[in-house]
Amino acid sequence: MGKNNSKLFNKNRGIPIPSNPLETVLKDKLTPDELKALPRGWQILGEVILVHIPPALQGKKALVADGLLRLYPRCRTVLETLRIAGEYRQPMVEKLAGDRTETLHKENYVVYKLDAARIMFSQGNFYERRRMGTVGKSERVVDMFAGIGYFTLPMAVHSRPEKIVAIELNPLSYHYLCENIALNKVEGIVEPILGDCREKTPVGWADRVIMGYVGRTHEYLPWGIRALKPGGILHYHETTPDRLVFERPIQNVKEAAKEQGRSAEILNTIKVKKYSPGVWHVVIDARLS
Structure with missing residues (x-):
């Protein structure tokens, strides 16, 4: 899970460093208010990134997805998580980048194969x-x-x-x-x-x-x-x-x-x-x- 909540500083110059790496990769493509609205957490399952896009960035979803793929070059797909629905607790998602949602997720020496667009996996x-x-x-x-x-x-x-x-x-x-x-x-x-x-x-x-x-x-x-x-x-x-x-x-x-x-x-x-x-x-x- 990518979480970046602490404020970092350059030790030599005392210059604030963005605590959210997405701000760094998208700083030239979004307004200051949009940068502040960027998600600070996301889930990585194998080669798939799942992220919730706030209302202020609904028109910039492709840019956010591109930024996440730049941060995690090994990943191939970005899904926006919308909700969980039904008896089977199936995730409702929107594909923002890539098209392969089946992936292998490794955790604690265990391998889980799943389709991240159709199967819920809670980190x-x-x-x-x-x-x-x-x-x-x-x-x-x-x-x-x-x-x-x-x-x-x-x-x-x-x-x-x-x-x-x-x-x-x-x-x-x-x-x-x-x-x-x-x-x-x-x-x-x-x-x-x-x-x-x-x-x-x-x-x-x-x-x-x-x-x-x-x-x-x-x-x-x-x-x-x-x-x-x-x-x-x-x-x-x-x-x-x-x-x-x-x-x-x-x-x-x-x-x-x-x-x-x-x-x-x-x-x-x-x-x-x-x-x-x-x-x-x-x-x-x-x-x-």
């Missing part, structure tokens, strides 16, 4: 993906919302579980999940399954369950809890308003466990990232008796 979840690479050794794991392998792949590559059942409903994401399993050479660990996790999640089989979906995750808690053996661990993701952070997701987990005659011991609570104004993406780790 804000980096630390949670990395954390999943530290748990699950020799365990049986169910990833109920596997996507392209966001959490499955780091766990398979680094922790080497006995087996991961990776379930995905979106056919396009499932396609890339299968490709990524092969690219990372974890075919002996990960079993990809296309379908609804309410129908495909095994019962009483797992040592660990990942519920990495946000939005309506609480609706799927009965299946996640039912999958766990006694003593198994649940990683439950939820988007929660500030005033209910951790209270509501903990309550959801405990109530869903109680409905099955089980109890949940809360092991960990994590703020993953700010999801929207006043809303956090959080994770609750719980052990189910």
Whole structure:
């Protein structure tokens, strides 16, 4: 992610240096007000740059895209991010430069292949993906919302579980999940399954369950809890308003466990990232008796 928020100075002359590198490459092509409006952050996925263009620069999008490609010569495509839509959380984008949106993104020794124009990949979840690479050794794991392998792949590559059942409903994401399993050479660990996790999640089989979906995750808690053996661990993701952070997701987990005659011991609570104004993406780790 290209973030440049600090003000730098030339040590010899005391001359302010633009803190945003885009200002440097576009200084002769934009007005002072337009330079101030330039985006200060963007996301790089392999050879694709994703950026949000503010209203003041909507007429200069091609110039901004050209500037980003000059900053990152290895990149080939620039996409403007508009919004996320639908059950599959598909990104709505506009191509500003280039035409190849399928790319290979490497992170923490894991390779993710995806179409950045059709598949969402949140760099804000980096630390949670990395954390999943530290748990699950020799365990049986169910990833109920596997996507392209966001959490499955780091766990398979680094922790080497006995087996991961990776379930995905979106056919396009499932396609890339299968490709990524092969690219990372974890075919002996990960079993990809296309379908609804309410129908495909095994019962009483797992040592660990990942519920990495946000939005309506609480609706799927009965299946996640039912999958766990006694003593198994649940990683439950939820988007929660500030005033209910951790209270509501903990309550959801405990109530869903109680409905099955089980109890949940809360092991960990994590703020993953700010999801929207006043809303956090959080994770609750719980052990189910």
